Amino acid sequence: MVVTKSKRLFLRFLTYSDQITLTLLFADPDVMRFGDGPRSPEWVQDWLRHTLDSYARRGYGPWAVVEKASGETIGYCGLFHYPDVNGRAEIEIGYRLARACWGQGYATEAVMAARDYAFNALGLTRLIALIDPANVASLRVATKAGLRHEADALLPGYTYPDRVYVIERGQGG
Numbered sequence: 001m002v003v004t005k006s007k008r009l010f011l012r013f014l015t016y017s018d019q020i021t022l023t024l025l026f027a028d029p030d031v032m033r034f035g036d037g038p039r040s041p042e043w044v045q046d047w048l049r050h051t052l053d054s055y056a057r058r059g060y061g062p063w064a065v066v067e068k069a070s071g072e073t074i075g076y077c078g079l080f081h082y083p084d085v086n087g088r089a090e091i092e093i094g095y096r097l098a099r100a101c102w103g104q105g106y107a108t109e110a111v112m113a114a115r116d117y118a119f120n121a122l123g124l125t126r127l128i129a130l131i132d133p134a135n136v137a138s139l140r141v142a143t144k145a146g147l148r149h150e151a152d153a154l155l156p157g158y159t160y161p162d163r164v165y166v167i168e169r170g171q172g173g
């Protein structure tokens, strides 16, 4: 089911039929460079189960990013619930695209579509992005989508803090 559309992309709900595409995405060391490294097929299955659970419980989660021209699923972009970032519950906008699709403005386009859907359709009032300070491309995507550096946060399991980028409804993009 389609969630929202942009000029070249649409976002749709992920399903178990996306398992192979996601397994390839999460297995790529370039794509996972700023995460905890490549992930196993079992890890991806768990991630997908959590995603479907998030759709049912919260009405959002990470969505598939589909290139309209090819019909290919090129990654994900969507919303993640964090119970505690510097003492407050937050909703993060997260994104990850296949290496072959980088550098065409797709992440920015997907983030803007997810941002607008979150504010206008879901009625959310604040979104954050948690970004490794060395991830220059992601910092740039967040900035282009209208997010601003607000604070840093050391998340459980991490050895150094992420940047917390923020946008609030009405701030524009």
Ligand SMILES: CC(C)(COP(=O)(O)OP(=O)(O)OC[C@H]1O[C@@H](n2cnc3c(N)ncnc32)[C@H](O)[C@@H]1OP(=O)(O)O)[C@@H](O)C(=O)NCCC(=O)NCCS
Residues within 6 Å of the ligand: 030, 031, 032, 033, 034, 095, 096, 097, 098, 101, 102, 103, 104, 105, 106, 107, 108, 109, 130, 131, 132, 135, 136, 137, 138, 140, 141
């Ligand atoms: C981060 C990611 C989503 C960006 O996807 P993308 O479709 O290439 O992003 P866009 O084309 O919309 O924008 C990327 C911007 O970063 C810039 N950029 C990319 N690599 C860069 C680098 N090494 N140094 C400086 N700028 C860089 C691009 O020039 C572009 O900015 P511009 O439009 O001003 O020229 C993609 O690289 C990815 O999936 N990475 C792995 C997963 C990840 O890190 N996700 C984010 C976790 S917070």
